[in-house]
Amino acid sequence: MHTYSLIMTIKLIQNYIVVLLLATTTLGLSQGLSSKSFKSGEHLSYQASYNMSGVLTTFAEVNMKVATVKTSKNSYLHLKCTANTYKKWDSFFKIRDLYEAYVSPYSLKPALYKRDNNENGTIRKEKYIYKGNSIQSTYVRGKSGEIKANFDIPSNTRDIVSTIYHIRNLPIEKASTGDQKDFNIVFDRKTKTATLTFMGTETISTVLGNKKCYKIGVSVKKDKLLKGKANNIIYITADRNKVPVLIKFSIPVGSGQLKLTKASNLKY
Amino acid sequence: MKLLTSIIAILGIIITIAFTIFPIGNLTVFPAIITIICGIVLYKIYQNENSNLLFPKVIIGLAILGALVSSGRALLITDKIAEDINFEQRQEKSNQESVQDLEDLEDLEDLE
Numbered sequence: 603m604h605t606y607s608l609i610m611t612i613k614l615i616q617n618y619i620v621v622l623l624l625a626t627t628t629l630g631l632s633q634g635l636s637s638k639s640f641k642s643g644e645h646l647s648y649q650a651s652y653n654m655s656g657v658l659t660t661f662a663e664v665n666m667k668v669a670t671v672k673t674s675k676n677s678y679l680h681l682k683c684t685a686n687t688y689k690k691w692d693s694f695f696k697i698r699d700l701y702e703a704y705v706s707p708y709s710l711k712p713a714l715y716k717r718d719n720n721e722n723g724t725i726r727k728e729k730y731i732y733k734g735n736s737i738q739s740t741y742v743r744g745k746s747g748e749i750k751a752n753f754d755i756p757s758n759t760r761d762i763v764s765t766i767y768h769i770r771n772l773p774i775e776k777a778s779t780g781d782q783k784d785f786n787i788v789f790d791r792k793t794k795t796a797t798l799t800f801m802g803t804e805t806i807s808t809v810l811g812n813k814k815c816y817k818i819g820v821s822v823k824k825d826k827l828l829k830g831k832a833n834n835i836i837y838i839t840a841d842r843n844k845v846p847v848l849i850k851f852s853i854p855v856g857s858g859q860l861k862l863t864k865a866s867n868l869k870y
Numbered sequence: 871m872k873l874l875t876s877i878i879a880i881l882g883i884i885i886t887i888a889f890t891i892f893p894i895g896n897l898t899v900f901p902a903i904i905t906i907i908c909g910i911v912l913y914k915i916y917q918n919e920n921s922n923l924l925f926p927k928v929i930i931g932l933a934i935l936g937a938l939v940s941s942g943r944a945l946l947i948t949d950k951i952a953e954d955i956n957f958e959q960r961q962e963k964s965n966q967e968s969v970q971d972l973e974d975l976e977d978l979e980d981l982e
Contacts, residue, residue: 649949659894660949671965673973680968684961686951690893698957700964704972714971718960731975 639770639844640869642670642679642707646845647864650685653857662687662697664860666766671704678704678713681763697721703763710768715761730761730788739791755793759786770844774800774816784823795823803840808847809862814840815847833857842870872915879908879929886936895944902937906930 646666651658662685669680685699699721704714717728727742736754760768765787777800786793799819806815815837833852839845845868849860882905889898909930916923 654894654897655900657895657897659897663949663951671969671972673969673976675976676972678972680965682961684957686954686957688893688949689952690947690949692952694892698954698960700957700961702964702968704968713975714968716964716968718964720957720960729971731971 638869639842640668640767641867642668643867644668644869645864645866646862648849648860649863650860651858653859658859660688661691663863668767670707677707679707679710679767680704681767683763683766695722701763703761703767705764705767710764710771712760712764715763728791737788737791741791751791753791755788756786759788759793761788766846770838770846774818774838774844775840777816797821797823801835804837806837806848808839810839810845810847810865813847816840816844843868872912875908875911875915876925879905879912879926882908883929883932883936886933890936890940893943893947894940896941898940899937902933905933906937909933 644667648664648666649660650662650664651660653659665682665684665686667680667682667684669682671678671680681703683701685697687695687697697720700716700718702716703712705712712730712732714732715728715730717726719726724744725742726744727740729740731738735757736752739751739753740748741751742748779800779802781800783798784795785798786795788794797820799821801817801819803814804817805812808815816839818836818838820834820836833850835850836846837848839847845862845865847862851858851860882901885901886898886905889901909926912929913923913926916926
């Protein structure tokens, strides 16, 4: 029963882990970018676990990398997020997911977002090309061919990946306990509204040592998976790097966490 | 008593085997312990009845084996991701296509 739930949950978790991360985006209530908290070459690695009867079972590794990409005219930051199930799980449920965004190195405004998921053989691809307040999207789901669709987005709407990094450049330190903020994200060609709640600070043990962290609750409106802010919490180091070190999530079929296991090339 | 214990033992052994097959670590120990306890109770009952002891012995044996296999695996197998050439190729292909997409976008913006 638990095992069945776990397998069912893995796919859900894959889609919503990133939503949890991104949801912290605009908590620095006074808008505008502070100094950048990351640099090209940064690599963060996470271990994803699912709670089964009080025992955390590890099932996947999530990697987040930053690189610089140059075209003939411009430079972009390539923000890449990959999710791989561990070898021991591959025979039961194999996940090879890729999410990436190309953003301006100065404003972090996204120019291109791509998603290429392979979850136990089920293919899902998406590409968003940003054009002002609209997105030119191309997507493939399962065995269907490539479908093109254009849609409008509210201003300041970002995709998942660029949002994850955008959050780290916001002045969270200026937020007070209980502060809330709604913001828009685009996922699966739909704009969703997420609410962030600043829940204060807490010192937790991490791979970087004992770190004082900002504790941020996340909920997504009209979303069955991420309803209660108290159950979905992101811990971000309260330093200049603002590294998400721990993400706790709760979904209808259980709970789990994403824990930072490796961090290299941090800016500070 | 005998019937109830047998049902619990059978359910326990099914869960133990299922948990042993799936890589869920030490969690297998819990159903295995319950199965072993039921197996010991059944062993005593069968002994008092002078019945064949094969069933409780098999139950206890399988539960111990399941617990040992999954605990051993949890200790010996580390969390590693497999090298996946296909996935790496997908990423490389995506990088190349993205540069092209960005250049096309820049050309379009220049025209506008």
